[in-house]
Amino acid sequence: MALIGAHMSIAGGLEKSIERGEALSCEAIQIFSKNQIQWRCAPLSQGRAERFFRAWGESSIESVVVHASYLINLAATDATGDRSIAALEDEIERCDLLGVDDLVLHPGSSRGRPAEEGLALAAERLGLVLGRTAHKRVSVLLETMAGQGDILGKDFRQLRRIFELLDWHPRLGLCLDTCHMFAAGFEMRTPASYERLLDEVEKTIGLDRVRCWHLNDSAHPLGRKLDRHANIGEGELGNAPFSFILNDPLWEDIPCILETPPDGHGYGRDLAILRKLRGG
Numbered sequence: 001m002a003l004i005g006a007h008m009s010i011a012g013g014l015e016k017s018i019e020r021g022e023a024l025s026c027e028a029i030q031i032f033s034k035n036q037i038q039w040r041c042a043p044l045s046q047g048r049a050e051r052f053f054r055a056w057g058e059s060s061i062e063s064v065v066v067h068a069s070y071l072i073n074l075a076a077t078d079a080t081g082d083r084s085i086a087a088l089e090d091e092i093e094r095c096d097l098l099g100v101d102d103l104v105l106h107p108g109s110s111r112g113r114p115a116e117e118g119l120a121l122a123a124e125r126l127g128l129v130l131g132r133t134a135h136k137r138v139s140v141l142l143e144t145m146a147g148q149g150d151i152l153g154k155d156f157r158q159l160r161r162i163f164e165l166l167d168w169h170p171r172l173g174l175c176l177d178t179c180h181m182f183a184a185g186f187e188m189r190t191p192a193s194y195e196r197l198l199d200e201v202e203k204t205i206g207l208d209r210v211r212c213w214h215l216n217d218s219a220h221p222l223g224r225k226l227d228r229h230a231n232i233g234e235g236e237l238g239n240a241p242f243s244f245i246l247n248d249p250l251w252e253d254i255p256c257i258l259e260t261p262p263d264g265h266g267y268g269r270d271l272a273i274l275r276k277l278r279g280g
């Protein structure tokens with residue numbers, strides 16, 4: 001079965017995310033491993049990492065994924081580029097200490113330059129960080145993006161370019177975000193369109209590289225390139241795509257993470273809908 005869960009806050013300590021996830025009966029959770037809107041952060045102590053690892057081990061949560069800081073832009077040509085290299089290396093070290101195998105990363109933004117240049121720079125720096133952390137098992141999952149402005153990763157051809165430039169590095173994977181793909185123009189609301197989407201992933205990169213799904217409805221219609229997540233069943237996607245994903249044996253043990261607006265109904269209602277769509 002696909003593992004149903006949601007992005008959890010680490011306020012009050014990393015291990016609090018486990019308690020919060022468990023209270024909502026999550027089978028998987030996603031967290032930031034630190035304050036995601038600050039570059040600087042104290043190193044993760046062995047003690048804090050162990051507290052998290054112990055709480056996770058004693059919980060019913062099967063899988064934890066870390067989402068890298070939104071500040072990281074491996075395609076930046078200014079000082080952000082170097083900072084991003086250091087920050088990504090730090091994210092991988094933190095995942096390693098926490099016992100987390102998968103780190104979700106936005107491919108970056110080429111900020112006014114051609115996408116091909118941005119992809120090349122991002123791939124080069126990603127390769128550098130993967131090399132520096134060669135002794136770690138943490139994989140970097142490139143997330144599909146909505147296609148807003150110069151943000152990279154709006155289609156599988158762009159993402160494939162990074163895989164190619166890194167010689168299909170074994171520690172590279174994919175995170176498919178339903179809202180982002182729909183915003184970028186990928187239809188998935190019928191069985192046939194869902195199959196076409198999977199064909200596209202298989203043809204360009206390979207379904208075996210998909211290690212995480214982000215299950216978000218979209219507030220905006222197909223192809224508008226606008227990244228605004230909606231609660232499940234309250235956006236333009238409807239329930240069908242989530243039903244296809246959660247009942248597809250391809251996603252056995254793959255974390256399917258909600259990043260829906262936590263205000264209003266909270267995650268509880270979205271999680272209940274997903275469980276119902278999966279049949280329990």
Ligand SMILES: [Zn+2]
Pocket residue numbers: 067104106143
């Ligand atoms: Zn993301």
Ligand SMILES: [Zn+2]
Pocket residue numbers: 143177214259
């Ligand atoms: Zn996402």
